[in-house]
Amino acid sequence: MNFDWSVIWTHRSALLEGAALTVGLTVLTMLLAVPGGIVLALMRLSSNKLARSASLAFVEFFRNLPLILVIYWAFYVMPMAFNVQFSPITTALVALVLNVSAYNAETFRAGINSIRKGQMEAALAIGMSRRQAMFKVVIPQAARRILPVIASTWVSLFKDTSLVSVIAVGELAYTAMQIRAQTFRVLEMLTAMAALYWLMGYPQAKLVDWIHRKYGVKE
């Protein structure tokens, strides 16, 4: 066999740009999907039946579809159905946010429900509104409790961003595949891609472990 590892060095800037976009997509998705998850969770817990049903439908729809299908759907169907045309990156972001918001909604709902009813009552008893009690008392406690779960979602998301390569978003997976197609260096590029994902993913996984130890529920 005859390997040419220099192909990685030659294309280093493209690979690093791809890696940067992978990180950027992950960060941006989470920045949107955390508030998205909170809104969906609050809708789910509200006394308004319409809000409850809408949130339930959203969550159960996007949680139970393969992410890759949502990505294709956002790319091919959304422009036709809603007459909107986004760039591939925006389309990817939409698909990822829909998916991760649905997961986060369930995480937040479980977190909010795990806070004793007495905490809400204590807040109401001193005269707070339900909204104040929720945002000042319940959610801060729930957030701490679900941080480990959100961190795990983060790591999954980081890897799942590779799926948006199917709609030609130039993140790490797409970039590596492009270089492979041009150079026919399959093994080298797949190895480089694996190394880059692993080198970025491992510290994150360690960080998640640390968060689990520090913030995990110990009761």
Place this chain on the structure above:
Amino acid sequence: MNATASPPARKNAGQPPVLVYENVRKLYGDFVALKDVSLQVQKGEVMCLIGPSGSGKSTLLRCTNALETIDGGRVLLDGVPLPARESEVRKVRQRMGMVFQSFELFPHKSALDNVAMGPVTVLGMSQADARARARTLLDKVGLGDKAQNFPANLSGGQQQRVAIARALAMEPEVMLFDEPTSALDPETVGEVLNVMQKLAHEGMTMIVVTHEMSFARRVADWVVVFESGAIIEQGPPAQIFDAPTVTRTRDFLGHLGWNG
């Protein structure tokens, strides 16, 4: 004067009552938790609600500040029925402090901020003013040196005293205590009861659901005995504990080992 024939005098009997319960009914599905309970609380009175578990005394307390909605009758504060609208209920709750069996301090806030939170969030007081008030109140309950501690680093008795300070921070007219010492280790019960007794001496109107009979005997102005969602007897502690007129009151106190 015909003192022996007249009913026992209530504290501040000449003034209108602070709280009036009129035929209050509470249902949980088919279960009738309160069977048309009527009761009055006078200003500055310490009223102890006693009776077996599940007899409705905590439910009545929770109906007082609308943590539970009632299914019949009325609760009046200073002659005004409890409102139905959330925004108005909040105003009423601000006038009543509540202390829970399980403390329910906010675990993500220091003792000081637990106490300051009500004035800041609800009254819009500045952080500095609210903390100054909180410090005064923590001193009052004997925890001035624990202001920076988080609830997890306080004993049960200390947590409950912080909870009392938190309720007092809203400067309520009435304090509601829902079995405030039932979750405490025996050695810390006394420190909480002492704070409550101090409040009573200052003239705070207090409704106390309790199983601490000696506290009720010593501190209460009026004792109400519940059974199966109804009041079976009420009167001054001397009557209830020394000469109950109802057999079931005697039975209940006898079960607790109370012998006058």
